[in-house]
Amino acid sequence: MRLIDKHLLLSCRDPFFFGLAVITFLLMIETLFNYVDLFVTKGVAFSIATQVLLLSLPHTFALSIPMSVLVGVLMGVGQLAADNEITAMKASGISLWAVLRPLLAGAAVIAVALTCYNHFFFPGMNHTLANLLRDIHKKRPMLEIQPQQFNDLNDKMTIFVARKDDKTGHIEDVTIIEKEKPGDISPSMTFAAWGTIIHDHQANALILELHDGETHEHQEADEPGKYQVIRFAQMTRVIGNAEQDLQKTDRKAKSDREMNLQELLAAAAREKDRQADIKLRIRDFTAGFLDWEWNLLDPGRVALVLGDGALPVEPDRRRLQLQERFRETRTKVKRLSEQYGFQERVLNSYVTKENRYMVEFHKKFSIPFACIVFALLGVPMAVTSSRSGKGVSVSLAIGIFLVYYLFLVGGEKMADRGRMDPFLSMWSANFVLLGVGIPIFIRTVKESSLLSITHKPRAPKDPGDRRRQAGSATP
Numbered sequence: 001m002r003l004i005d006k007h008l009l010l011s012c013r014d015p016f017f018f019g020l021a022v023i024t025f026l027l028m029i030e031t032l033f034n035y036v037d038l039f040v041t042k043g044v045a046f047s048i049a050t051q052v053l054l055l056s057l058p059h060t061f062a063l064s065i066p067m068s069v070l071v072g073v074l075m076g077v078g079q080l081a082a083d084n085e086i087t088a089m090k091a092s093g094i095s096l097w098a099v100l101r102p103l104l105a106g107a108a109v110i111a112v113a114l115t116c117y118n119h120f121f122f123p124g125m126n127h128t129l130a131n132l133l134r135d136i137h138k139k140r141p142m143l144e145i146q147p148q149q150f151n152d153l154n155d156k157m158t159i160f161v162a163r164k165d166d167k168t169g170h171i172e173d174v175t176i177i178e179k180e181k182p183g184d185i186s187p188s189m190t191f192a193a194w195g196t197i198i199h200d201h202q203a204n205a206l207i208l209e210l211h212d213g214e215t216h217e218h219q220e221a222d223e224p225g226k227y228q229v230i231r232f233a234q235m236t237r238v239i240g241n242a243e244q245d246l247q248k249t250d251r252k253a254k255s256d257r258e259m260n261l262q263e264l265l266a267a268a269a270r271e272k273d274r275q276a277d278i279k280l281r282i283r284d285f286t287a288g289f290l291d292w293e294w295n296l297l298d299p300g301r302v303a304l305v306l307g308d309g310a311l312p313v314e315p316d317r318r319r320l321q322l323q324e325r326f327r328e329t330r331t332k333v334k335r336l337s338e339q340y341g342f343q344e345r346v347l348n349s350y351v352t353k354e355n356r357y358m359v360e361f362h363k364k365f366s367i368p369f370a371c372i373v374f375a376l377l378g379v380p381m382a383v384t385s386s387r388s389g390k391g392v393s394v395s396l397a398i399g400i401f402l403v404y405y406l407f408l409v410g411g412e413k414m415a416d417r418g419r420m421d422p423f424l425s426m427w428s429a430n431f432v433l434l435g436v437g438i439p440i441f442i443r444t445v446k447e448s449s450l451l452s453i454t455h456k457p458r459a460p461k462d463p464g465d466r467r468r469q470a471g472s473a474t475p
Contacts, residue, residue, distance in 0.1 A: 004094065005102035012076030012103065019071030023064040024057070031056045048132070055129035058122045059257075065114055066370040069107055070397050073378030077103075081383050096445045100379050107375035114368035119260050127258035145171075145197060153206070153239050156181065169197035174210060176237070188217030192235075206239040256360040264361040271354035278347045282340065289336050351418055358422035359415045363408075366426040370404065373430050377437040380444035404429045 032053075077099070080086050089099065145151045147164040162173035176190040192213030200207055214231040259267060381396050411425030 004089070004098070008076070008080075008099060008102050009106050011080055012072040012106070015075035015079075016068050016072030019068035019075070020064055023067050023071070024060050027060045027064055028056065031060075052129065052132055055125055055132065058117075058125045062114070062118060062122060062367060065110065066367060066374060067397070067401055069110060069371045070374035070378050070400060071394075073103055073375050074382045074394075074397055077379055077382035078385065086383055096379060096383070096441070100376070100441070103375045103379065104372060107371040111368040111371040114371065115365060118364040118368065123254075123258050123260045123263070127254055130255065130258060147171075157239065159208075164197075169199075171195050171197060174208075174213070176208075188215060190215045190235075190237075204240065208237040208239065210235045210237065256356050259357075259360070261361060261364060264357045268354045268357040268361070271350045271357065274350045275347055275354070278343055278350065282343050282347075285336065285339060289332070348418065352416060355415050355418060355422050359412055359426060362423050362426035363412075366430055367408075369427075369430055370433075373433045373437065374400070376441060377433060380437075380441045383444055400433070404433065407432065 077086070086096075086099070090096075145153075145159060145161060145164065147161050150158050150160050152158050156179045158177045160175040160177075161171040164171045172194045174190075174192040174195050176192075177187050178190070179187040190210070190213060192210035194212065195208055195210040198207040198209065210232070211234050213235065214229055215235075216229050254263065256264065256267070377400060385396060407429030408426070411420060411428055414420040415422045415425035
């Protein structure tokens with residue numbers, strides 16, 4: 001490696017890692033806020049919370065690494081330009097092409113590494129995170145009694161409250177349904193005018209203090225008509241095992257973001273086969289209906305549809321029978337239309353699933369390729385804005401990130417809805433930025449601006465002005 005190439009790469013190394021740390025932190029802020037409330041509410045252990053936080057990093061790295069390439073190039077090359085090192089290179093015969101070459105090579109290495117990361121590591125970690133979050137949501141906290149809902153405290157007891165104060169635990173219009181065993185068809189029922197919920201975390205129990213109520217229960221199972229009513233002014237019910245610990249499960253099903261490249265292609269192929277089956281089914285029942293209509297028009301085969309019996313001669317009976325056959329025809333057409341609409345909706349769902357898989361497939365390549373695009377954009381932007389300070393470089397980087405993100409998110413939404421090809425939706429941002437970056441770089445190499453405005457002096461109107469202008473121009 002040439003000394004100048006090594007110097008360029010080292011100049012961009014520290015800004016790259018600085019940008020990676022800052023951008024990753026900014027992208028993780030929303031994740032931190034979303035999970036803090038979940039951890040506090042669910043009471044998840046610190047080790048599990050840390051595991052969730054670490055497993056949330058892969059998706060962030062997939063976006064922050066390409067952005068950090070642009071930050072590294074802008075700050076690294078911008079500092080060299082501010083120190084007049086780029087000017088010294090040009091004076092020594094080193095063009096911007098030579099400056100761009102090692103940076104493009106470094107960006108290509110990062111792009112290849114990020115592509116391998118998206119294929120080998122990202123899907124598995126995302127799958128583990130999805131399973132862990134699913135298990136956390138299944139964990140039952142103490143605060144689960146909600147008003148206007150039937151809340152299952154366990155497999156034998158269900159409680160309903162009309163109103164509840166979350167601060168004081170005060171509840172009103174309480175109904176408790178308790179079974180001797182799961183599936184009991186004659187449970188006992190307790191009604192109370194009001195009560196209080198007390199959480200005993202040390203004993204892992206939920207205490208219900210009920211007031212002004214009564215309990216209805218059967219005494220003998222063989223005599224369902226007999227039951228007793230117990231009225232009370234105050235009653236305390238203790239429900240043990242009110243909290244459910246986190247139980248890990250091994251879910252095998254995967255979403256599109258939990259699949260590698262081969263799994264995405266296989267899933268898209270399955271959706272393609274299902275589309276072919278639906279199209280074949282639509283073709284078959286459409287052909288059957290057209291054949292039925294053709295038989296109606298063919299005098300020799302109309303009996304196959306309407307039957308062997310001829311229409312009656314009497315006008316009234318003939319009209320009634322024709323109306324009956326017309327109603328049957330309309331019903332058949334209506335059912336065919338409904339069936340066609342249903343099959344079309346099913347077909348659209350399969351197309352949407354296929355597009356989602358293909359969007360994720362192309363995303364694993366298009367986002368890493370953005371590293372090369374950002375390197376190409378960063379060099380001319382750093383050279384031209386070096387005198388303006390780092391604030392301008394950061395502003396330019398934010399603007400490019402915003403454009404790229406809008407293209408990425410908008411393209412993904414449009415592809416999922418079937419309005420854009422998955423390939424074009426994921427690669428359009430790279431194509432647009434390349435279309436902008438290449439002309440900018442070429443003009444920067446030629447040291448010309450994008451907007452060249454030449455001021456032409458106003459021609460004098462009289463000969464005397466021309467002589468005075470010529471005299472003033474003569475040394």
